[in-house]
């Protein structure tokens with residue numbers, strides 16, 4: 286491959302510590318390094334705390350560069366992009382890896398333009414082929430998969446959907462003591478745009494393909510238990526989905542229907558309540574990180590398709606879940 290250099294992964298450190306996304310990125314970078322054959326390093330916008338340093342060591346992070354004045358860079362994506370682009374150049378090119386969240390999604394195209402780099406957003410998988418690296422991304426929600434080949438003629442900027450990041454440590458990763466250094470980015474002029482605040486999406490209205498946690502109702506719900514489920518979703522601030530028979534009853538709009546003809550979803554947690562587990566439904570949820578199901582029939586096909594399954598009657602457990610959710614929220618909701 287023509288391109289040399291390193292994989293530089295940008296990891297935000299909310300309050301100095303690594304969060305789930307950060308640990309997922311470290312795991313992703315270690316795997317990408319093995320696939321691409323490039324060494325990898327991390328850039329952070331703040332001095333890591335002790336817990337973050339332990340995580341860097343556990344995930345086999347070879348080197349960590351602290352961006353000087355990095356805290357200010359987080360709210361000026363153009364400056365952060367310029368700093369990361371100059372760090373990539375200083376490292377001799379290669380790959381810049383970012384999470385596909387509001388920050389990474391904003392920084393990636395600006396950094397790519399500065400580096401005259403190839404850009405691949407929402408990358409879900411990568412493999413080495415003879416011509417270079419083949420990268421796959423999901424487009425139109427998660428309805429289509431697109432493959433592109435990077436032959437290494439220019440640097441490459443990649444973003445990875447945060448829901449696709451796994452914190453699981455690879456068996457082949459060995460604990461190391463990272464080398465720490467500081468990078469002082471060149472002056473980038475005045476910022477054209479500054480982030481004033483970040484407003485998280487409302488789980489009640491967010492597109493289900495983007496939802497982090499989904500509780501879904503099947504035909505095992507009657508009108509009373511369905512409204513209890515909606516209440517539970519409101520209390521816990523999670524998104525509500527339905528199967529086709531529930532949609533057919535007219536209780537929700539089509540955009541809430543999950544499955545082959547509805548939305549294909551990839552949440553961190555999918556809770557299936559009173560859902561039998563037909564292939565038309567399971568086909569739309571199988572890439573969820575954790576599937577938990579509740580059904581009164583121990584032989585329901587949803588169970589072999591679940592990570593955890595509970596044989597229970599929704600009429601009994603939903604009121605208890607609501608009580609529990611209220612007590613956890615301290616009655617404030």
Ligand SMILES: Cc1cc2nc3c(=O)[nH]c(=O)nc-3n(C[C@H](O)[C@H](O)[C@H](O)COP(=O)(O)OP(=O)(O)OC[C@H]3O[C@@H](n4cnc5c(N)ncnc54)[C@H](O)[C@@H]3O)c2cc1C
Nearest residue numbers: 503504505528529544545546547559560561565581582599
């Ligand atoms: C071309 C085509 C496309 C389709 N696309 C989709 C799609 O996109 N999405 C989709 O969902 N379906 C789709 N379907 C329909 C699909 O085949 C199933 O009919 C549907 O998914 C079943 O929905 P369900 O699990 O809610 O209902 P059911 O299959 O009726 O299952 C209800 C479950 O609830 C359990 N139950 C009952 N009472 C209780 C209780 N009190 N407590 C706990 N559990 C209880 C039962 O044991 C049962 O397992 C499609 C069908 C076709 C032909």
